[in-house]
Amino acid sequence: MAEKILQNQNPKLEAMTVEHETPAPKEITVDEPKLTRVARPLRHVRxxxxxxxxxxxxxxxxxxxxxxxxxxxxxxxxxxxxxxxxxxxxxxxxxxxxxxxxxxxxxxxxxxxxxxxxxxxxxxxxxxxxxxxxxxxxxxxxxxxxxxxxxxxxxxxxxxxxxxxxxxxxxxxxxxxLFCLGAAFNLLSKLKEKGQLDTESNILVNGGTSSVGMFSIQLLKRYYKVSKKLVVVTSGNGSTVLSEHFPDLKEEMIFINYLSCRGKSSKPLRNMLDSGKIVDYDDPNSLKETEAYTQNKFNVVLDFIGGYDILSHSSSLICANGAYITTVGDYVGNYKKDIFDSWDNPSANARKMFGSMLWSYDYTHFYFDPNIKLISKKNEWIHECGKLLNEGIVDCxxxxxxxxxxxxxxxxxxxxxxxxxxxxxxxxxx
Known part of the structure; x- marks a missing residue:
């Protein structure tokens, strides 16, 4: 078949040239391929x-x-x-x-x-x-x-x-x-449940300008309606600070200056109980002649400072069947050295273990864990605290x-x- 085709070729046609009016297209030049970076497509942030x-x-x-x-x-x-x-x-x-x-x-x-x-x-x-x-x-x-x-x-x-x-x-x-208010609210709720807190309770607050102390003072007077004056241990200008922030409670507090008695607040407290007169804030050895103290020993001691001073004179300061509750322990708090969740000393452990068997009052080292799964459903503290803040009963x-x-x-x-x-x-x- 291929031979027949070759035999039929026409030499004249092979030599023929044809002129075209349109010129032949130019050759398209192609650059050398180069790899370049391109932006990634937008993706959702995950x-x-x-x-x-x-x-x-x-x-x-x-x-x-x-x-x-x-x-x-x-x-x-x-x-x-x-x-x-x-x-x-x-x-x-x-x-x-x-x-x-x-x-x-x-x-x-x-x-x-x-x-x-x-x-x-x-x-x-x-x-x-x-x-x-x-x-x-x-x-x-x-x-x-x-x-x-x-x-x-x-x-x-x-x-x-x-x-x-x-x-x-x-x-x-x-x-x-919420953290400090929650601590104060749950602490006082425990005392109330035990029958150790009522309107006639005589209460000592050791550390009045601490945040938990400030919330406790407001709760005691405005929420629990404690009628007796609160005895508040504070330092420096603490009495002025508390009086300015809580003007409605100014006349409801008796102040003891922690610094003027070199941290031994038990001495002016005993002096006040023995004499029946209120101690001068700036001079713990001086008594205010015109102001009588008639509240006797304390039913409740709230300790937000720590230390053993008040405990060492507990028989002179705390009533029988009273309560001593601390958030710190027997050692005075030291933020530069204290370790979270550390062990108490042997005397504190003994008080917790044997309680009123050896002492006439209840001793509690209070730890606040706000994890709501660990708190009784009956104690809706988080909502109560929110209500107290919203209604202005307590202030941060x-x-x-x-x-x-x-x-x-x-x-x-x-x-x-x-x-x-x-x-x-x-x-x-x-």
Missing amino acids: HIPVKSLVFHSKHGPITFSYENKIKLPISKNKLAVQVNYVGLNPIDMKIKNGYTKPIYGEAGIGREYSGVVTHVGSNLTDRWNVGDEVYGIYYHPKLAVGALQTALLIDPNVDPVLMRPKHTLKPEKAAGS IVDKVYSWKNLKEAFSYMATQRAQGKLIMKVEDF
Whole structure:
């Protein structure tokens, strides 16, 4: 077949040329291929970035960390909260004091906060909404996490959280309210349940300008309606501070100056009981001639300072079947050395074990754990505390507010133990 085709070729046609009017197209030049970078396509963010304040050991500084992230979408039973303010607490310093080696990784700071809900789990949409302003407690001291960060993932079934009433409770005050108020409320509730607190109780408050002390004073007079004057041990200008912040209670308190008696407040207290006259605040050896003291021994001693001085004279100061309740213990609190969850000394352990078998009064070292799963359902303390704050029955006294860039100044001031109210840290946007 191929041979036949070749035989039929026409030489004339092979030599023929044809002129075309349209010129032939130019050759297309092709550049050498080069590899270049191009932008990645946009993707959905799968986490909330978090900036937090942490430490790695008791000897190291407190620094910023960017390691933590909140994964999206969040769990169906949780809330994500943008944190605006955080209340500082001596517990943070005690935890740091016990964090001896950096091998455990970074540990967070802060136990209470106020902020705004940014994400709501699918099971919580009937109770919470994005944009809700909230305040609460984030108390996980043994998990090395804290509230002093730009965002928190909280579980409302574990972490106490409330809606913040915008018109009656400022965010700074809200950030410092619930932990100390919760401690004071639960402490006094236990005394009430035991029948050791009523309107006729004679009460000594050791450490009146501590945050728990301030809330206790307000609760005793405004909530429990204690009729007798409160004897309040404070120091420096503490009497002035309490009188200015609580003018309605000014005449309901008798002050003992802790500094003027060199920490031995039992001496002016015994002097007052023996003489039947109120002791001069500035001079514990001087009596106010015109002011009589007729309240006798104390039914309740609330100790927020610590130490053994009052206990060593308990027979002269505390009534039979009275109560001595301390949040610190037999040693005077020292924020630079105290360790969180440390053992009490042998004498304190003996009082806790044998109680009124050896002493005429009940002794309690009170620890406040705000984890609501561990508290009786009958004690709706979180809602009661919210109501007390909302109605103005109690008020959170703020001593100072710091930017978190000034964290060294804030913790240095807290270590002096001279704060008269809460120290609050403002968390910047991130």
